[in-house]
Amino acid sequence: MVSLYEATQKIYPRSVHGLFAKWRWIMVFLTQLVFYGLPWIEWGQRQAVLFDLGARRFYIFGFVLYPQDFIYLTAILVISAFSLFLFTAIAGRLWCGYACPQTVYSEIFMWVEHKIEGDRTARMKLDGGDMSLEKLVKKIYKHIVWLAIAMWTGFTFVGYFTPIQDLGMAFFLGDMGSWEIFWVFFYAFATYGNAGFMREQVCKYMCPYARFQSAMFDKDTLIVTYDAERGEPRGARSKKADPAALGLGACVDCTLCVQVCPTGIDIRKGLQYECIGCGACADVCDTVMDKVGYPRGLVKYSTENAMTHHWTPEQTWRHVFRPRVLLYIGILLVVVAALLTSLGLRKPFKVDVVRDRASLARIVAGGHIENVYRLQIMNAAETPLDFQLTAQGLPNLSLVTDHEVRVAPTESLWVSVRLQLPYDAAPPGSHPIVFTIKSVQEGGKVLSELQEKSVFLVPR
Numbered sequence: 001m002v003s004l005y006e007a008t009q010k011i012y013p014r015s016v017h018g019l020f021a022k023w024r025w026i027m028v029f030l031t032q033l034v035f036y037g038l039p040w041i042e043w044g045q046r047q048a049v050l051f052d053l054g055a056r057r058f059y060i061f062g063f064v065l066y067p068q069d070f071i072y073l074t075a076i077l078v079i080s081a082f083s084l085f086l087f088t089a090i091a092g093r094l095w096c097g098y099a100c101p102q103t104v105y106s107e108i109f110m111w112v113e114h115k116i117e118g119d120r121t122a123r124m125k126l127d128g129g130d131m132s133l134e135k136l137v138k139k140i141y142k143h144i145v146w147l148a149i150a151m152w153t154g155f156t157f158v159g160y161f162t163p164i165q166d167l168g169m170a171f172f173l174g175d176m177g178s179w180e181i182f183w184v185f186f187y188a189f190a191t192y193g194n195a196g197f198m199r200e201q202v203c204k205y206m207c208p209y210a211r212f213q214s215a216m217f218d219k220d221t222l223i224v225t226y227d228a229e230r231g232e233p234r235g236a237r238s239k240k241a242d243p244a245a246l247g248l249g250a251c252v253d254c255t256l257c258v259q260v261c262p263t264g265i266d267i268r269k270g271l272q273y274e275c276i277g278c279g280a281c282a283d284v285c286d287t288v289m290d291k292v293g294y295p296r297g298l299v300k301y302s303t304e305n306a307m308t309h310h311w312t313p314e315q316t317w318r319h320v321f322r323p324r325v326l327l328y329i330g331i332l333l334v335v336v337a338a339l340l341t342s343l344g345l346r347k348p349f350k351v352d353v354v355r356d357r358a359s360l361a362r363i364v365a366g367g368h369i370e371n372v373y374r375l376q377i378m379n380a381a382e383t384p385l386d387f388q389l390t391a392q393g394l395p396n397l398s399l400v401t402d403h404e405v406r407v408a409p410t411e412s413l414w415v416s417v418r419l420q421l422p423y424d425a426a427p428p429g430s431h432p433i434v435f436t437i438k439s440v441q442e443g444g445k446v447l448s449e450l451q452e453k454s455v456f457l458v459p460r
Contacts (some may be wrong), residue, residue, distance in 0.1 A: 010127070011200055011264040013110060014120040014256065018283025027098040028107055036152075039159040044382060051161050057410060063343065064380045064410050068350055075339040079332065086328040090320055091222040091301065093213060097278035102202050105153070105195035106262065109146055116142045120259060146196050147188075154188030200263040203276055210273050217271075219304040220319045224277055226257075226268045226299050227307065234268075239292050250294050257281035257299060267299055348381040349407070351437050353452045356416075361457040368420040370400075371456050377405060377437065378412040385439050385447075389417065393433030394456060396425050419456060428460040 041048040043061055050059040058065040065072060087094045096103060117123045117138050126135055158180050159167055170176045176184075194202050203210060217223070231251035237243060243250065251268070258266045260280040265272050267281045285299040306316040356372035364370045379385050387405045391397055400418050407413045419433070433456045439447040 008201065009264075011262070012120045012124050012259075013262050013280075014259040014284075015114055016260040016280050016284045016287075018279075018286060020279030020283050024098055024103075024107060024278060028104050031099060031101075031104055032108075036156050039156060039164040046382075047163050047165075049160065050163060053161055059410075063346075064382065066350060066378055066380065066412075068352075068378075072339065072343070075335060075342075078335050079339070082328055082332045082335065085216060086325065086332060088213060088216040089218075089221060089325050089328060091277070092217065092224075093209070093275070093277040096203065096207075096209065096276040100276075102194060102199075102207070103262075103276065103278070105149075105191055106199050108149065109195040109199075110262075112145050112149070113142055116145070143196075146192055150188040150192035150195075151184070153191045154184040154186070157187045158183050200274070203263060204274050213273065218324075219308075220322055222301050222303055222316075222320060223271055224267060224275060224279055224282060224299065225302045225304070225307055226270070227297065227302075228268070229307075231268070231298050250289070250298050252288065252292060254288055256284045256288060260284045346380075347448050347450055348379070349385060349387070349437075349439060349448070349450065350378040350380065351435070351450050351452050352376040352378075353435055353454045355454065361459050363423070363459075364420065367423045369423060369458055370418055370420045373417045373419065373435075373454065375415045375417055375435065375437070375452075376412055377407050377415060379407040379410060382409045384408055386441070388438045388440055389415070390436045390438075391417075391419055391433055392436065394421055394426055394431055396422050397433065397456070421456065421458070426456075426458050428458050430455045430457055432456075 038049050039047060043059070046059060048059070048061050052059065056067050058069075084095060113123065117126055126138065129135065155167070155171070156164070161183075162177075162180055167176070167180060170180070198206075227250075231249045233247065233249055234251035234253040235246070235248045236253055237246055237248060255266075257268070258264070258281075260283070261267070262278060262280065263274040263276060265274045267275065279301065282299045282301065286296040289296050289298060303316055303320065305311070305319060311319070352375070354374045354376070356374060359372050362370050375389070377387060385407055387407065389399060389403050389405065391399050398420050400420050401416065405413065405415055417435075433454055435452045435454060436449065437452070438449045441447055
């Protein structure tokens, strides 16, 4: 029997300490503090960040966004894309190694596994041994903790779309809606499966970023590199031995760089698409260099050109900030500035004008021609707003319905508006008009103003 497929070998990453490991855990704490904590922050009388799909409103601190504000989502996606291009051009897969949810939750789950089952050797021995009471207890305990983290993650995720306090009360009372139950368990299952079992397979086979990252790399991109010129030929030796006399390089061939790698690669083979740029191999190699008394930096963040030309750090950084990187920075700053300016100048309300299709134009008492419109006034403020409605564009055009409207906080109101025109005031056809909607306060002071175009139809 010849198998065409090789079974996936489970990877047992060894725990590591060092500068890059500290930064990974800093990012774990920061990202999860934001993710788990943000839904519980209140802004006035509501949740600070809430995407209310039912009411079609997005609450982000002091902003209330409607579907018509889709342009802001577009700007955020453009900023995210250029940020990814920028970070990748500068230092490779920084996002993957430090802030990607797959990396973050894998770190958390591996930390739980390490605390319960022990370090790499203990876990391998436990998995390779026969079933026992100790093994059963440790495995059950580990999966209970994993499931608890996964369920809390799924609950928090849904809490961004349903007020989390109401969701929590409904959860304990057993009164959650069917879609909330589905998404809590779906997101929990995804977290449990991806971080607990699939781990590096998601990065290697499922994530498209690993496949197209090479299009954003060049020889001046900072990547985790092995100094082959200094390290080869590799080989074991005692601390007191002179590597030059033995004809050996600085690499002692301890394979610890492979053992700590979360994707199981050997960085000494050069840049590989599986590398997520976490720097674990650099941390453990520096530890080994300290023990044998060699200079650090056998494995480090550097560029291909810097390694080839033996550049100093200052020379390396000058080449890192090359024209392509400066272009990304410029575009990013322009888009961010445009987004912030647009948000700063944003009106506290929006208006849509819709013609009444049931009655496009009609002749009413007094010999007037009447057109009927429906105005949707959306209050994006969290206080009630009063509005004054007027229409211009034709001589003697008059608005015969109520000129003043009040809209409740963060609500939208459909208002029926009738415009009348004397019979002979305009020739037959379509005539452009403009609705002016003014937000006013007591005393008639205008706070802001919007104009919406439409047409007035005069029948033959």
